Amino acid sequence: MRAHRDQLSLFFVEHFDHRTNNFPLARLVGHRRSLVVLLVGIALSGLVFAFAPEPTTGSEAGSNLPDTAEAARASEALAALPDAGEAPAFIVFSREDGRLSEQDLGAIAQRTHDLAQELEVQASPPIPAETGDVALVTLPVESGLTSDENSQIVDTIREAASTDLPDGLSAQVTGAPAVFADLGEVFSGADTRLLLVTASVVALLLIITYRSPWLWIVPLAVIGIGDRVAAEVLETFSAWADFPVDGSITGITSVLVFGAGTNYALLLIARYREELRRHESRHSAMRFAVGAAAPAILSSSGTVVLGLLALLIADSPFVTRIGMAGAIGIVVAVFFALVVLPAAMTLPGRWLFWPFVPRFGDEDPSHRGWWHGVGRAVTRRPWPVLITSLAVLIAMAVGTLSLRTGLGQSEQFLDTPESIQAQETLSDAFPAGTSSPTRIATTPEHLDAVVQAANEVDGVDRATPAEASDSVAEVSVVLGEEPESDAAIATIRDLRSALDEADPDALVGGTDAEAVDERDTAAHDRQLVIPIVLAIVLAMLLILLRSVVAAVLLAASTVLSYLSALGVGWLLFDHVIGWTAMDVSTPLLAFIFLVALGVDYNIFLTARAREEMRATGDATESIVTALAVTGGVITSAGVLLAAVFAVLGVLPLVLLAQLGVVVGVGVLLDTVVVRSIVTPALVRLCGKRFWWPSALGR
Template identity: 60%
Template sequence: MSYPILMRPMVSLVGPRRSWLVVLLGLVLAGLALTLAPAPTTSEDTASNLPADSESARAADRLAELPSSDEAPAIVVISRPDGDLTGEDLGSLQGLTRALADSAEGEVSGPVPAEDRSAALITVPLPGDLTDQQNGAVVEDLRATLAQALPDGLRGEVTGGPAFQADLGKVFEGADVRLLAVTASVVALLLLITYRSPWLWLVPLAVVGLADRTALAAAETFSALSGVGVDGAITGITSVLVFGAGTNYALLLIARYREELRRHESRHEAMRRAVGQAGPAILASSGTVILALASLGLADAAFLRGIGFVGALGLAVAVAFALLLLPSAMVLPGRWLFWPFVPRKGQHDPTRDGVWARLGRSVGRRPVAVAVVSVLGLLALASAALGVRAGLSQTEQFRDPPESVVAQERLAEAFPAGFSSPLRVATHPDDVETVTAAAKRVGAVDVRTAGTQDDLAEVDVVLADAAGTSGSLATTRDLRVELAEVAPDALVGGEVAEDVDSRDAATRDRAVLVPVVLGIVLVVLLVLLRSVVAALVLTTTTVLSYLSALGIGWFVFEHWLGFSAIDLSVPLLAFIFLVALGVDYNIFLTTRAREEVLETADTRGSIVTALAVTGGVITSAGVLLASVFAVLGVLPLLVLTQVGIIVGVGVLLDTLLVRSVLVPALITILGDRFWWPSKPQAVHHARHVSG
């Protein structure tokens, strides 16, 4: 049999002796990667969407020149669980202030009571140049001192930048192990159900698990060499991608291998044919995802760039293991690996007249009605996406808020809404009065000079509205407009300004990356299927599936889970994953349909056959991928929970509705026009005449 040129080296690796060598060499190379990988560059801004060249980032860099930048303030929030603070409570806090001074880098200030005495705060300056581990230890010491010196009947909590950073590190402790354990357990269970064999599932699980660890080592090496930061969120998403996509490719390959075992006595020949036939579809689908993830390198947000580069590298490792190592690992044990359902040569293939074949024939009898109902249903689901609100404040990033977030919320309740998150304006000392006047014109409730040196001053602007609200965002934009006229060199930073810049960056990234990803998908489909109509139809259905998943996800978030908004990066990440991964199933279905058309010249009959033979394995792959993405809920960040739910729902829609019902109906309606301008029917007739 003649194989595509690209597949011939992969096909040639399968053989009685070569398979042993391939497996041994794969284990050695993976072991070297795991052993020699250097420490990665860590990211301190988990899930940050802030571009490095934004005004707020430039303001932070400028303010870092002030002498006080060597200090990072931790804020101790004191309250009474059963009421307001009394005069006696406030007096007793003087002793607490002296006790906390032992942990401070500079002078401890406070206590400062709220007007209603519902809380008081003490500011404790900590060193600002510590590593994550050192900062965590300092914050723990501060909290231990607070617990020992806190007067009876009072509650003390630590917030501020150092505390938030320390809590972020704590919530990710052990999260990668939990994620790996849960993901592997889900994959193992679904593989066991799929194959109904006591040991077959062990081979793909072992190969994909090794691919995941190798991909992590490759990501760490890339991070160390390139300086691209990685954190628990990025590595968690990459593990899910490797396990989900890698297992999908394994399912497709093993299904084709089992089909070929019913045609060939030699298991090596059966696997060579399986690799040669399934390989192009696997390469096309994985290439789509890799290119789509790599396009995130065009994003302004560092978090998205990190996911793009590391995820693309992880997927490349996964597909390499699926097409190079897995085929040899599968043929070593022999046919008995499929026990008790061992495929034999000449055995009837039950898929060709099973439930998926009946579904295909049923769709073929009423394709127009099926297509109309499916599209209307997807549009109805997508309509819920019209109300999506994007943008989470720092305190909304966690499913289970740590102490620093709880204290921040308590601080916001006791003091003016913008007190805990002032705008930080970097300006020249001569412009301080001008900046102060401009801030008051736009509605600031308090303006104060926080530090100064020869050519630089920091002006803190307290807003009337809390961080993350539309009022605070609008006031920040108004202040920038005012300062552009009266103090053009001034830079507005701080948490609210960072939120403004992050929202602008997210809008820009969507405008740039959505067309790029759609272009990648269209080009891959055009190259693979050689059909303009097929590429447009499949891309359109996948986008419609994404919009429907976004609508369902937002309904669940708003009405069931009580989320006020989705993270800024979620719509784009979900789009990348769903369009790139979702088109996989259309690729698997239509490449098989094209293969059947070349044999029969019957487009309508070919889609029924393609659905029959791929329906079971693609459905298993879709359910598995959706389940694996749902495992992202193990990690503590809300952005990961939201991505997991939307992508999981979208994959199920793709698997159970779009690929199984809508696409077959559309192909049946279009008939041979689906393949335009190529003519696989003509190729069939030419072969028949020449034969």
């Protein structure tokens, strides 16, 4: 048996020498070349750090509303009105221990007068609620400001409104300017927290994986620098292309770079350690490792990049920005993993792996390890194993049948900021939609008919004429339901239908109307993007594996694990955490990350199985050996990627927390169930036909 393995190892060395030594990236490895490559990589990184401009930021960076949506067109039409450059901020004065006294109302009036003078605007007089414990003041704030300018004004309002109030009287600020300011505030310092937590998680898992006191430092340092370079490249692209970014976009990009980059690093280092047992020269070992691992890594990363770029055809601006930003991040991660990391790994020598140093001529322990036993067990009884695994995955996917999307405005934050607390206080004393009125754009000729039609819609508290010009008239509508709730969404749809007769050209806008259009846009994007991404995944698998059977089965199993993760995630959110819905972007982004990233593990496994198949011609032995050799590293990569996505929970948005949970669960299912059990069972049952119509299938 030992003699057979030695002959097999010799066959691999002789058979693959020419291919790996001539792979372009493998030629960058050498005694002097590695040092040059490392220095060039450091120099390029320094140039990026030194000359990257400031990014374009704005409150619209995270918007799911396309310009063609009715709410966006309504906003554009109303921009022609004299006061269109203003957005209302609402100051909510409240007393929990009783009704507002005359002294309270006098203090509120004084605060309002002082604020109006300081900001040089016209504020409304205080409006007491019927309950007597809340008063409302409306203050116009200039719209179209930068995030910092808007936050400055909101901070000024909050500070001035809370100054010198009687004991027990509190002031809270809400409205669109306050919500945008709070959104910016919750991301303050979030990038640093995300980087520190992500780096700590990666470092811990690398130490556990390699059981070496210093080996983990090299890949972590390389990928960490790559993450910062990706962030600077994204900011440069943002400035040059007028491409707004915010904390959610940069956070997701950072997680992609760390997760994917570390995955590629793990695969490369595992192959390098394997080749060190076959080659006396560490540079020769790394050349062979790069030549053997790079095709799978490039195929995998190419699938991810193309999948992310497919998001550019989506209508949602936030989704398209995630696609472009993520693609930039993955390209940078691949460069550092396949160009800089090999150079950094070869400079120290074999001692980097201490205390488990791979020696030339040592037997590869993976051929008799735990994963070899798993492969034998699965291929010995493939039908029971496959049926059980598929039954478990399908049972998990059942949860998607009750899935709901569309979070209300008050549900989008993990920690409730002041603007949302003020909305809740306001909705208890006034009609729920007071803080975010619906705005209808019509013409002066149709104004009365539109007001009458709007007032007849169930769920509308009141509709009143607002500003008007020669060509445009605005109707302000206050709904009786919580902003962006399912009831408010239904009212907006009814309102739009009711206006078809009053004014077929009327446009309904405002926060609730935007939520309706965002849900419709998300549904359209899923129907458009998902088939294209599936076609990309199938095409990349066909190019790499040259097998129709393998490509279809691997893609189908990955999609099933995505549905299972989505089902488990929804049941967790709905029954355990208590979230009423998923964010509209979560299902599509989770699909892209899970199908594009999840297929990585099947690519790594089957690419190695194909390599073994060419040597032995035995489909079962090839998948058992491939699982034995790659099982440990792929499992480590999957656990690490799941943990990195879970770190998104450090950021303050429910969208990111949901995305982290769904992708984390999906990656673990891909790693533990699909790659370790389903794929080997399928190969065993299909035999050589798994590789049809390539030569291996014949």
